[in-house]
Amino acid sequence: MVDNSTIAFAVSLVAAFVFLRVFVRPPELIESRDAELKIKEAIESRKRTATTADSKRDVSEGMVEVVKTVVPQAKDADVREVLNKTRSVERAVELLLEQVREAKPEKSGMKEAGQKPEPVKLQNPGWADTKEERARNMELKRKQMIEQARKRCQSQG
DSSP states (O other): OOOHHHHHHHHHHHHHHHHHHHHOOOHHHHHHHHHHHHHHHHHHHHHHHHHHHHHHOOOOHHHHHHHHHHOTTSOHHHHHHHHHHHOOHHHHHHHHHHHHHHHHHHHHHHHHHHOOOOOOOOSSOSOOSSHHHHHHHHHHHHHHHHHHHHHHHHHHO
């Protein structure tokens, strides 16, 4: 049947496979594990120093520049104030963008309240049956749009 040398060869192959699998790692795996350990160490050290470093950290000019780049309409004093409160550029940008969004409807609402353009009204707003009616509607719409643009230019200038 099966010779003893064949069984010994099969057992040695299995043992070699197990040895290689357990004790020899590919370089990518070693590098990824080293990187993972470094990341874990950095996170732990950051957690340890977070309470003392964050409370003492001043707002740098770089932080203000980053926030001003994203939210240019914000004043420097407002940016510094929010950065002092949050100690985070990301959070400061979020808060300032929320303030800008809240302020914009009020300003644009004031402009529109005084001078609101009239909406374009067509005689027949749907698709006209004949080519002549469609051409007439297009011409009417074009004239109304030109008139509205002129009014807008006159009110702004």
